[in-house]
Amino acid sequence: xxxxxxxxxxxxxxxxxxxxxxxxxxxxxxxxxxxxxxxxxxxxxxxxxxxxxxxxxxxxxxxxxxxxxxxxxxxxxxxxxxxxxxxxxxxxxxxxxxxxxxxxxxxxxxxxxxxxxxxxxxxxxxxxxxxxxxx
Numbered sequence: 001x002x003x004x005x006x007x008x009x010x011x012x013x014x015x016x017x018x019x020x021x022x023x024x025x026x027x028x029x030x031x032x033x034x035x036x037x038x039x040x041x042x043x044x045x046x047x048x049x050x051x052x053x054x055x056x057x058x059x060x061x062x063x064x065x066x067x068x069x070x071x072x073x074x075x076x077x078x079x080x081x082x083x084x085x086x087x088x089x090x091x092x093x094x095x096x097x098x099x100x101x102x103x104x105x106x107x108x109x110x111x112x113x114x115x116x117x118x119x120x121x122x123x124x125x126x127x128x129x130x131x132x133x134x135x
Contacts, residue, residue: 084108 024032068074088108091100 080111084111 065073065077087096087100087104090096
């Protein structure tokens with residue numbers, strides 16, 4: 001999230017700097033800068049709104065997995081993370097025939113992020129659902 005916001009700031013900063021070079025009154029420059037800040041804040045607000053909706057969607061998916069009828073549906077995340085852990089340990093001791101590719105480590109980072117979010121949602125979603133149902 002911070003990367004997106006800094007990227008957004010990086011887009012607007014050159015424009016704001018360009019405003020300083022304009023041959024207009026200080027009052028006009030301040031008005032233009034104020035408008036640019038307003039636009040930047042609106043973009044940031046939209047990004048935060050998008051991130052919020054994305055998190056809600058993820059929580060809904062995890063909630064459905066947790067309440068699923070299939071054992072595999074409820075446990076695929078822990079199984080995947082245990083498999084990753086075994087591969088990391090085997091790689092650390094040099095037991096694997098080949099070195100784990102960079103893509104594996106990227107996938108592991110994504111998996112850990114999703115797993116942590118999933119485990120958090122696993123604890124939060126039932127509470128949220130009880131409150132939503134009036135319980």
